[in-house]
Amino acid sequence: MLKVWLMSIQLAFAVYMCDGNDTESVDDCNMISSNPDSGLVCDESIELVDDADDHSTFAMRVNLSVFISSSGIIETRAMTRLLLLMRINKDDADSMELSLCHLKIPAIFIPGQSGPTQMLMDESIFLELETVKTVLNAPEHKTCAAIRFPEVPFVFSIQIEDKLNDPMLDYYPDCITPVETDCVFDMDNDGFPGVTFQAENIPGIDVRTIFMVMRATLNTDSIFGSQDLILGRSDWSIEQRVLGCTIVPLGQNEPRLCNASELDIVRKVNPVLSPVPGIPGNFYGIRVTNEMNCEDLIYSEDYVFGR
Helix, strand or coil, X not given: CHHHHHHHHHHHHHHHHHCCCCCCCCCCCCCCCCCCCCCCCCCXXXXXXXXXXXXXXXXXXXXXXXXXXXXXXXXXXXXXXXXXEEEEECCCCCEEEEEEEEECCCCECCCCCCCXXXXXXXXXXXXXXXXEEEECECCCCECCCEEEEEEEEEEECEECCCCCCCXXXXXXXXXXXXXXXXXXXXXXXCCCCEEEXXXXXXXXXXXXXXXXXXXXXXXXXXXXXXXXXXXXXXXXXXXXXXXXXXXXXXXXXXXXXXXXXXXXXXXXXXXXXXECCCCCEEEXXXXXXXXXXXXXXXXXXXXXXCC
C-alpha cells in the first residue's frame, strides 16, 4: 500500500511538471522525447515483469476532455475518465491484455431542466466485458522510452465480427447463440436488449430508461516515467446507438415502451460524446499488485491515483 501511495505522489509531481500552467495545451510536455520537459531521469533500466511473476499489472486512468452535443439543444464540454487494468505477460512481452473497468458518462446541465441530464447504468456491466488482447510496442525497457499500443475496442451488448471497424446500427436481431454475429444480447439480464441506462431529465420527453449498444476505443502513445509509472496521451472515441426506451406518457403514471415516433425523438436528443479537437486524453499508469481486479480498482481509485 505504501508503494502505491508513493507512486500517487510521483504521478502528481510528474503531471504537474508536464502541465504546470493549468492550460489545455498538448505541447506542455513532449511525452515521446528522450528528454521530456518533466525533468524525469531518463535511460534507467526497467524490469517490465518481475522475475518471480508471470505477468505485471498496471492500473490506468485516462482523463478525457469531452464535447457533448444534443440535437442543437445543448453543446458543451465536460471532463470524464476511463479506468482500466493492463496485464503484460512475461512469456510474450509483445502482447498484453486490457480490461475496461469503468467509463463515466458525464452529466450535463441544460437550461430549464430541474436537474442535470444523466445516463446511469449498472456498474456490474463492466465485469461482463471481454478482456481485449493487443500488441504492446515497448522496444526499450528504460525510463523515457516509448510504450504504445494500437486502438482497441470495448463493445457493449452486440456481437460483431470486426469489433473495431464494423459500423454500429440502430437495430439488431437478438442473438440466439454465442457464435452469431450482427446481433444484440441482453448484457445486464433485465429482459431488454442491449445495456439499460436509467435516464434522468431528458429534455422534452419523460424518458425513464434507454436501451443502447455502445463501443469505446482508445490507444496510447506514452513513456515509462519510472519502473512503476507510465505517462502519456490517448486518442479515444465513444459510440452509442439507441435501440429502444420506456417513457411515461403525458397524464399517466406508469412507463411503457416507446413507440416509433417517441424512439426517434429520443435518438435525436440522446447526448453524443466526442473528443474535443486537438486535446487527447491524459494517460496515467501505475504498477499495482497482480491480485488487483476491476472491483478493487474502482473502490481504491483515489488511493491509487490520488485525488
